[in-house]
Amino acid sequence: MRTERVADTDVRFRRGGAGSRAVVFVHGFLDDQYVWDGVVGELGGEDIETVQLDLAGLGERTDAEGPFTLDRFVSEVGAVVDALGKPVVLVGQSMAAPIVELVAATRPERTLGLVLMTPEPLAGTHLPAETVEPFRRLGGDPRAQREVRRRLSSGLGEADLDRLTVIGARVRPEVVRALVDCWDTGHRDGERASRYTGPVLVIRGGDDGFVTAEDAERVRRRFVAADVAVVDGAGHWAHIERPTAVAALLDAFLAGTPAAGPAAPRAGRQRWRTAFTDKSADAFAQAFAEEVVLEATVLTRPVEGREQVKQVLAAASGIYESLEFTHDGSDGPRTYLEWKATAFSGMPVQGVTVLTADDDGRIVRAAIHHRPLGAALRFSHELRARLQGRIDPACFYDGDPRPA
Structure with missing residues (x-):
């Protein structure tokens, strides 16, 4: 010793x-x-x-x-x-x-x-x-x-x-x-x-x-x-x-614990969860690489760049009334997070998020898959309203916020 x-x-x-x-x-x-x-x-x-x-x-x-x-x-x-x-x-x-x-x-x-x-x-x-x-x-x-x-x-x-x-x-x-x-x-x-x-x-x-x-x-x-x-x-x-x-x-x-471990995806996953807990743009900014790309069911096209992506996700985290990460797994630089949430006075939302991290554990790509379709469309419509003047409205759904 x-x-x-x-x-x-x-x-x-x-x-x-x-x-x-x-x-x-x-x-x-x-x-x-x-x-x-x-x-x-x-x-x-x-x-x-x-x-x-x-x-x-x-x-x-x-x-x-x-x-x-x-x-x-x-x-x-x-x-x-x-x-x-x-x-x-x-x-x-x-x-x-x-x-x-x-x-x-x-x-x-x-x-x-x-x-x-x-x-x-x-x-x-x-x-x-x-x-x-x-x-x-x-x-x-x-x-x-x-x-x-x-x-x-x-x-x-x-x-x-x-x-x-x-x-x-x-x-x-x-x-x-x-x-x-x-x-x-x-x-x-x-x-x-x-x-x-x-x-x-x-x-x-x-x-x-x-x-x-x-x-x-x-x-x-x-x-x-x-x-x-x-x-x-x-x-x-x-x-x-x-x-x-x-x-x-x-x-x-x-x-059962690898000697080195998948440090980059683990760090990216941790930063992602922390940002959703804190619900702040600054917390998301700390999780992302400068050239991060966000894809999602609730987006009509990807949003690119740390400043833009952090605004979208800070607004999204504020829509959720509850959010629980239920399962996860990693494959190389990618992490897969399964989650369930509620929004809009108790409406259930579920999904899977795929994060890709660089060698420093910063997220370079995030793909968020929401379900069901009705919840995803309403979520997109709400994001459009909350991000007016900050994010191009063409990135979001502009139809009936409560489709049949």
Whole structure:
């Protein structure tokens, strides 16, 4: 193992092994980077490097100053990913699951996959005050911390409990309160489908009383391509309780994750989804190459150039009342996205979008296929009205907006 530091920060990370891709492990509430040692020691996959780090206020960084927020943690873990300079699989336990998801969403071209271990929801738990307050008071109370861990686990031995209690007891009370606020309040992105569209594995302990089967399923449903695995005989700290079983799940996940991965189409797909979520012309502009071409069922002819295309798609995203990407796939530089939506007071619209990305992950061509015909014609007519004076009206349908 070797330790490195992110330039001009107090963020240090340990690197072990060598490979064309890295597995970055991020610990959860009251824990530190060393809780992953058992899993790391059991990994059998080849061509991987392992990376572990402490979040601010925890582990070897208990003296760090605040603020202790999700945004700060995402920024620091993202900086570690950037420093590695290679594709990564991100693994986050409990409170760290939202952190690694947000890192992946901002670095789709670098992230090969996500593993969410006994995950807190990105939207937050929003526990009743009488339930969350005992967690906020855990700072400076080792006995209470030990009892919480014992209650939420089934496979932690006395030595494990001793070690974890020592780690948690070092965390300042004000940091504990801030961390609880992080995972209880959550992040606004959790109220919608995840911006990360790559492969995801959700792992829960079969005896976890905090993250139930229903909770894990709610997390899974936010992703386009996610599976749930259960570790029997383990609770909330499955990676410590059953490290061999968790390592086997990680090895299987890594075996299905290409060493380099289709970075360009993955990045293009991510930028496309993000732009439709944000519904802004600027967000679409960031997704497109300068000479992008847009073709669509709702257009009578292609629209060309970033400035023109971003106007059309920003207007189109505003027409949808809801939009869900249901399936996707890639073939070389192309990505295929199947979606369903509603518009015009609940009218169902479905379709398939084909995106072609360049080597930098910028979209150079988008082809959007709408159905049924009536919805497509009404959509085109509405775009014509909304883009009057900005886009040539000859690009749109000008007949009856509600054909029989």
